[in-house]
Amino acid sequence: MRGPQPVEPICVRVNDAARMIGVGRTKLYELISSGELETVKIGKATRITTASLHNLVERHRAMN
Numbered sequence: 001m002r003g004p005q006p007v008e009p010i011c012v013r014v015n016d017a018a019r020m021i022g023v024g025r026t027k028l029y030e031l032i033s034s035g036e037l038e039t040v041k042i043g044k045a046t047r048i049t050t051a052s053l054h055n056l057v058e059r060h061r062a063m064n
Contacts, residue, residue, distance in 0.1 A: 011040050011047035021053055031056065 012020065017037070018028040028048075031037045036059075038052035 009050055011049045012053075014046060014048065017048040017053055020050075021057060 014025060014028060018025050021028075023031075028037070032039055032048070036052075036056055038049045040047045040049060
């Protein structure tokens with residue numbers, strides 16, 4: 001019998017997003033302020049969409 005399948009998050013916390021793409025918080029905030037990453041405000045919390053993280057990596061892969 002199989003249990004529930006893990007669900008990929010739609011958005012993640014700033015620290016988690018930085019860790020996912022291998023940069024520090026300062027660099028992540030630079031990417032946010034330049035418009036390269038999409039954020040969502042939920043109350044006072046800022047979250048980064050995982051889709052924008054994937055898109056950022058793909059754009060940078062295409063440049064190389």
